Amino acid sequence: MTTYAKQYYQAHKGEFATKRKVHYQLRKEEELATMKIYYQNHRDDILAHTKLYYQANKGDRQSYARKYYLDHKEEERMKRRLYYSLHKNESKINNRQYHLAHKEEISTQGKQYYQTHKEDIKEKGKLYRQNHKEEIRAKKKAYYLAHLAENRQRNLIYRESRRLDLKQLKIKVLTHYGNGNLVCVKCGYSDLRALSIDHINGGGTEHRQNLHRGNFYHWLDEQNYPNGYQTLCMNCQFVKRSFNNELINPREVK
Numbered sequence: 001m002t003t004y005a006k007q008y009y010q011a012h013k014g015e016f017a018t019k020r021k022v023h024y025q026l027r028k029e030e031e032l033a034t035m036k037i038y039y040q041n042h043r044d045d046i047l048a049h050t051k052l053y054y055q056a057n058k059g060d061r062q063s064y065a066r067k068y069y070l071d072h073k074e075e076e077r078m079k080r081r082l083y084y085s086l087h088k089n090e091s092k093i094n095n096r097q098y099h100l101a102h103k104e105e106i107s108t109q110g111k112q113y114y115q116t117h118k119e120d121i122k123e124k125g126k127l128y129r130q131n132h133k134e135e136i137r138a139k140k141k142a143y144y145l146a147h148l149a150e151n152r153q154r155n156l157i158y159r160e161s162r163r164l165d166l167k168q169l170k171i172k173v174l175t176h177y178g179n180g181n182l183v184c185v186k187c188g189y190s191d192l193r194a195l196s197i198d199h200i201n202g203g204g205t206e207h208r209q210n211l212h213r214g215n216f217y218h219w220l221d222e223q224n225y226p227n228g229y230q231t232l233c234m235n236c237q238f239v240k241r242s243f244n245n246e247l248i249n250p251r252e253v254k
Ligand SMILES: [Zn+2]
Pocket: 184, 185, 186, 187, 188, 189, 232, 233, 234, 235, 236, 237
């Protein structure tokens, strides 16, 4: 009999296992459904209880959570990183949406946090910079070297455009005060490099010293070309100053 039962079990092993599985699945569904109904009927009770329990054990739970975090720091960090890399786009969109919806709140919170932790933050930053001196220097250097060509090109373009702008402005202003021609109003000399603006009634040096080099042309343009100025070449300016005894060092022309 025993042998027969054993034989029967062996022959129908798979069948039995499936039956057990099905039975378990059916009970599982049933149990879950019962629990769900119970939860729905006692929801407020359960929530209140949970809250009470949480409040009563808050310190414990927090310290436990902290301990757990410290014990599993790297693990948790890896998990977060993995999760983020798997849900990157999703996370990004979610973060952005959250940020947009809570913009004011986040900004205020951040400001408040900074105000209350100002010294801490400063101290931490200082410490970090002290402890990572070499690292920071290396990073800066690497960044500088990686962007060297780019920076040089940008600076070159910027300087060139500034130079062109200034040249165009100079031509515009000198032409206006040359009575419509880019020439010295006294002798007709026309080389841009030797032309500049003269205060007809003097006082130019002082005025020009109050403005930066080049800004004098900007100033005239901004003031919409006021009267009292003329375009002169350096020769004519020199002669005029000598005549008016306006030279900075009169001994030079004895
Ligand atoms: Zn001249």
